[in-house]
Amino acid sequence: xxxxxxxxxxxxxxxxxxxxxxxxxxxxxxxxxxxxxxxxxxxxxxxxxxxxxxxxxxxxxxxxxxxxxxxxxxxxxxxxxxxxxxxxxxxxxxxxxxxxxxxxxxxxxxxxxxxxxxxxxxxxxxxxxxxxxx
Numbered sequence: 001x002x003x004x005x006x007x008x009x010x011x012x013x014x015x016x017x018x019x020x021x022x023x024x025x026x027x028x029x030x031x032x033x034x035x036x037x038x039x040x041x042x043x044x045x046x047x048x049x050x051x052x053x054x055x056x057x058x059x060x061x062x063x064x065x066x067x068x069x070x071x072x073x074x075x076x077x078x079x080x081x082x083x084x085x086x087x088x089x090x091x092x093x094x095x096x097x098x099x100x101x102x103x104x105x106x107x108x109x110x111x112x113x114x115x116x117x118x119x120x121x122x123x124x125x126x127x128x129x130x131x132x133x134x
Contacts, residue, residue: 029122030119030121030128031117031119031130033046033116033117033130034046034119034128034130037070037130042132042133043071043074043132043133044071044116044130044131044132044133045067045068045070045071045074045113045130045131046067046070046128046129046130046131047062047063047064047065047066047067047068047069047070047128047129047131048063048066048126048127048128048129049062049063049066049126049127050124050125050126051125051126056127059127060118060127060129063127063128063129064115064129064131067113067129067130067131068111068113068131071111071113071131071133072111075111075133077111085097111133112133112134113131113132113133113134114131114132114134115129115130115131116130116131116132117129117130118130
C-alpha cells in the first residue's frame, strides 16, 4: 500500500511540475518598420492585407491603398469611405453586390509616396507594405 501511495505521489508531482514549465512566447521576426513606420525620422505609413481571395495582386493593391490612406490622414487629408453591400437570396441562389467609394479632399497639397519595403508574415501570409512620402 505504501508503494502504491509513493508511486501515485511521484506521478502527481511530476505531472504538476510539467504544467508549471514556463511558456515560451514567440518573438515576431517582422522588420522594425512594421511597428514604427516613421523609422529614422521619415514620414511613412504601413498598410497590410491578409491573403485576398482574388490573389496576390489584389492583396498588394489593398495594402498599398491602406498605406496611402494612412499617409494622407497624417498630412491632414480628409478621407471619407462609403461602403455598401446588398444581398438578395431566393432558394439556393444568392446574389451579392458590393460598392465602395473613397473620397479624399486636400487643400493645395499632393500626396506622393513610394514603396520602401514589403514584408510577408510567414505564419499568416499577411502582406505589409511600407510607404514613405517623396
